[in-house]
Amino acid sequence: MMSSIGSTTDALATRADDPAIMDLYRGIVETLPAHLAVIDRTGRIILVNKAWRDYAAGNGGPADAAIMVGANYLAVCRAATDTDIHAAQALAGIETVLAGDPPQFSMEYPCHSPREQSWFLMTVSPIGLGSGTGAVIAHVNITLGKEAEQALRASEIRFRAMFENAAVGIAEIAPDGRWLRVNDRLKRIIGYPVEDLLATTYRGITHPDDVDADATQMEIMRSGAVDSFCVEKRFLRKDGSAVWVNVTLSSVRAADGTVAYFVAVIEDITERKQAEERQRTLLQELAHRGKILLAVIQSIASRSLSGNQTLAEGRDAFNGRLQSLAQTYGALTHEAFEGALLEGLLRTELAAFGGRVHISGPGLMLTVKAAQTFALVVHELATNAAKYGALSNPAGHLTVTWHIGGPPAEPRLVFDWIEQGGPPAEPPRRRGFGTTLVSTVAGGDFGCEPELIYGPDGFRYRLDAPLSRLGSVQVESPVRRRLKSAPLCSLYDAWARQRGAAEFLPQLGDFDWSRFAATGALTVAVVEAGASSVRFVQVGRALVNELGRPLHDKDVGAEDETGLAEAYWRCARQGEPTHELLRFDFGDGDPLTFERLLVPFSATGSRSVTHVVGMAVYQGHTRPPVM
Structure with a gap:
């Protein structure tokens, strides 16, 4: 479009002495969709086309002579410079073209209305006039292109956020198997730094027993028979260990139908396979x-x-x-x-x-x-x-x-x-x-x-x-000897077996909770580093159900009058199991008695207590004897 306008203005300058040619070119200028205006060296508008007039009528009406023939376009731009930075940029560009340097000037600018948003490309080209050098000013509506550009940019931002923050591994793979791009999650799954991973191939880190089946599936996809497939396989991590993954591999094809690259979505399923x-x-x-x-x-x-x-x-x-x-x-x-x-x-x-x-x-x-x-x-x-x-x-x-x-x-x-x-x-x-x-x-x-x-x-x-x-x-500890309830004995024995003779605490993730979670009697407290108390993340529903309402710290009267949070905090400080008999007295002469065991755990299997797990077993009502 802009090259056509430039060619037209050049021809108009060279054939200005031929009336027929001038009429032809005026007709061409009138039909161009760009908003065109010709100004002389002082900035006075000497010619506008139909697109210019229509746009002016749609915005200011026929009476708006400020941008019509006879008006000074430079003055219009100069008057708007105080409030419109784009007007100042346009003014400077037009003046440089009229002065002969540079030979052409262009800029993009917004032109929004309350009803819609629009963008334009303004191009200023010099033109020879009888009285000296003038300029042709063209405004082209580029709204559709600008909206497409913004949509593409937004799509790229969304894709980048999804790619980098996904809970699964995502990668782009070249047709020859080279890794082109990987996200952080995939690096953690495979255990490779990105520079080492990009230096190897998809096949190169595949477990030897899975290579042949994998290669066959990829060849079928290259042939065009299918565009994607899903497979469970093993990758070899950088440390040599195997990790089970579920891979969904899709092909992105070029215009000729060949594979441009593959997109792989990789989920770590090692825990499921172990289960x-x-x-x-x-x-x-x-x-x-x-x-x-x-x-x-x-x-x-x-x-x-x-x-x-x-x-x-x-x-x-x-x-x-x-x-x-x-x-x-x-x-x-x-x-x-x-x-x-x-x-x-x-x-x-x-x-x-x-x-x-x-x-x-x-x-x-x-x-x-x-x-x-x-x-x-x-x-x-x-x-x-x-x-x-x-x-x-x-x-x-x-x-x-x-x-x-x-x-x-x-x-x-x-x-x-x-x-x-x-x-x-x-x-x-x-x-x-x-x-x-x-x-x-x-x-x-x-x-x-x-x-x-x-x-x-x-x-x-x-x-x-x-x-x-x-x-x-x-080895039976004093706490173990005091336990009366069978479920508490089982919890203690399981904890003690996992700890064994080691100095480290049992690891929270390795403990078998299946026998105890179903009782609904487990309470879990988190011990955060630097804190002076604990934070409860789960309260045993059996205890709450027996009480008939949520548990409050002030409800609990232990043998040593220790409150709920303080009891868990004490177990965390000691790093050893603790045992208590709890009495809930609501003033009705019919208190409830529970037996409770607290055991410490470490999330990392160290000496540092990160969690305290408690189990409270209902012992019955403890009414005072009748005298």
Whole structure:
């Protein structure tokens, strides 16, 4: 457009002596869409075209002579310079062209109205007139181009923000596999600095086992058969470790249909893959344990229903042994099949005999296999004691103790079952399944020779077995000894197992919360660096539900009158578990009692406490005694 106007003005200057040519060019100028005006060297307008007149009429009307023929355009611009910076720029440009330097001047400027926004390009070109040098001023509406330019700029800003701040990795990849552009998230996923990543290729960091399938998919996309595909694969990080990713690769094609570049959206799915692997392992483990359990039940059934005993006696023996096995599996399930406490097995089996049984020994976590066998052994011993031994008459009593003996490098479990106050113990006339279980089976599983002693004072049973065949000793802290509720004991034991003998706190992200979160009794507090208190991010709904309203710090009256926030802060300062009995007294003479355990965690597995997790278990109403 502007070159056409320049050519027209040049021709107009060279053929001004030919009337016919002048009429032709005036007609051409009249039809041009640009707003054109010709001024002389003083700035006086000597000619305008139809587009100029129409625009003037639309803005100022026919009576607006300020920009029509005879008006001084320089004066119009000069009058507007005080309020319009673009007018001052236009004035300076026109004056330089009239002075002969530069040969042409152009500028873009806005010309907005209340109804719409518009932009124009003004071009000033010199023209020779009879009285000297003049200028042709052209204004071209560039609004559509300007709006497209602004839309493109806004789109680029949005894309850049999405690209850089996306929660997934995004990359542009050349047809030959070179990385062209990557965002920060992808750099974190792959573990490469950007300069190292751009020096390698998409194939170069792909796990060797995934290269062939990946290459085939990309070749299919290059052929034009598909424009995108999605695949789960592994990348090799800079440190050599593998990271599982879900890659959605799309092609951007050139005008001829060939691939200009690829766009890859890459999501880290390592945690999901690890969870799937854990689930597969768990299913395999469940299948394995199921087979073992069925084999144990089959053996119990075969032994219980054989021999000279009656069917009723065999059925009773089988049911009792099966119930003992079920109780053991309940304990194992509660501990996520990490084992079962020996004391727990004994107390469950002997609970019916109350104060006639004395149980003592260090905390001992039995392995899964040892727990199954030990539970059956204890069941046989208890059944025999109730039928024929010390627990068969009111005067009899039972003492069960165990301790750790032997050298420190090869510790042994010494387990004693001592019956007293009952009838004299006599060896059985025939060797049944019970005797086989407590002697041969237990000896084989525990790597020892059990002692069965029959005497006038009662029956005694002793195991002296390598501790490594049964489990491990748990060092019981004062807090653990004070715990009464089974869920709190499980929480403490799980915390203690994860901590082990290390000086570092259990790591928050590695702890198995599945057994405890469902209770609704967990409260979580964050310990922020430099703070003098804690911030609660979760309050146990079970506690809130029991109270019937939100929990307030002033509600809690602990044994040492410590408030809620202060109790959690104290646990954080100590870096050790704390135990309390809480009493909620609303003045109605019917307070509620909860038992609470607080355990510290570290988000990074260090000595620094970052979180305190509490579990409160409802103990019941604690009404004062009636006098």
